[in-house]
Amino acid sequence: MALIDLTDLSYDYPNTCGLASLSLTINPGEFVCLMGPNGSGKSTLLRLLSGLATATQGTYRFNQQLIDSGYLADAVKRQQLHQQIGMVFQNTDVQLFNPTVAEEVAFGPQQLGLSPSEVTKRVNDCLALTRSADLRDRVPYQLSGGEKKRVALASVLALNPQVLLLDEPLNGLTIAAQQQMLTLLQQLQAAGKTIIMASHNFQQVQPVGQRFLIFNADHHVTADVTASELATQPDLQAQLMTL
Numbered sequence: 001m002a003l004i005d006l007t008d009l010s011y012d013y014p015n016t017c018g019l020a021s022l023s024l025t026i027n028p029g030e031f032v033c034l035m036g037p038n039g040s041g042k043s044t045l046l047r048l049l050s051g052l053a054t055a056t057q058g059t060y061r062f063n064q065q066l067i068d069s070g071y072l073a074d075a076v077k078r079q080q081l082h083q084q085i086g087m088v089f090q091n092t093d094v095q096l097f098n099p100t101v102a103e104e105v106a107f108g109p110q111q112l113g114l115s116p117s118e119v120t121k122r123v124n125d126c127l128a129l130t131r132s133a134d135l136r137d138r139v140p141y142q143l144s145g146g147e148k149k150r151v152a153l154a155s156v157l158a159l160n161p162q163v164l165l166l167d168e169p170l171n172g173l174t175i176a177a178q179q180q181m182l183t184l185l186q187q188l189q190a191a192g193k194t195i196i197m198a199s200h201n202f203q204q205v206q207p208v209g210q211r212f213l214i215f216n217a218d219h220h221v222t223a224d225v226t227a228s229e230l231a232t233q234p235d236l237q238a239q240l241m242t243l
């Protein structure tokens with residue numbers, strides 16, 4: 001059964017289209033890469049999926065539940081969605097606001113009302129998983145770009161979401177850090193998570209992506225292909241290399 005079901009989904013900013021008429025389903029456990037040029041709509045789709053914005057047109061169902069402005073106006077329901085769908089933002093500064101890394105990672109589980117011992121366990125587990133244990137007493141705002149990405153991911157994982165949305169998670173990382181991030185995402189997928197990641201760098205994501213949604217400059221998804229389908233389409237691969 002589809003985890004995410006989009007029908008004719010569009011989003012308009014005041015003066016421009018962000019996403020044009022997208023219909024698709026995503027099943028549990030998929031690793032989906034959103035590919036396309038700057039401004040093509042990848043971040044807009046992630047914002048809609050995370051419930052940070054609601055569609056101008058069309059419908060979005062998550063686990064068969066209609067996610068619309070009425071649903072998101074209910075604070076309890078909104079929190080439930082944010083627990084199930086975690087997002088690592090392109091600009092991690094917008095999601096790091098606690099005085100220490102450990103408090104940052106503890107924040108979400110505390111909001112869920114988990115016991116102090118469960119919160120401590122999640123903090124330790126997620127810091128270890130993201131190789132961030134040595135950062136636990138640091139001020140998030142003062143971390144390097146790569147460190148911030150790891151801590152942002154740890155804070156999202158601490159909620160144990162079913163779906164991970166990642167907006168250009170490899171930007172600004174060294175080659176070694178990119179590899180570590182991709183390996184971790186593959187491990188998370190193997191553990192049952194659904195991964196949806198925006199990127200404009202095909203070479204970086206090709207080894208891990210199992211399905212590729214390709215956006216064009218007009219904010220349409222023009223191709224929706226599996227990795228093996230893509231392997232038989234050299235023209236499409238060449239197009240992705242030039243994003």
Ligand SMILES: Nc1ncnc2c1ncn2[C@@H]1O[C@H](COP(=O)(O)OP(=O)(O)OP(=O)(O)O)[C@@H](O)[C@H]1O
Binds near residue numbers: 041
């Ligand atoms: N806050 C905003 N206000 C107005 N227009 C916006 C806003 N955010 C995005 N847009 C516009 O919506 C379109 C889609 O943008 P979006 O950020 O989704 O693209 P993207 O594919 O994620 O780009 P990038 O690769 O540069 O991150 C673009 O034309 C962009 O200029």
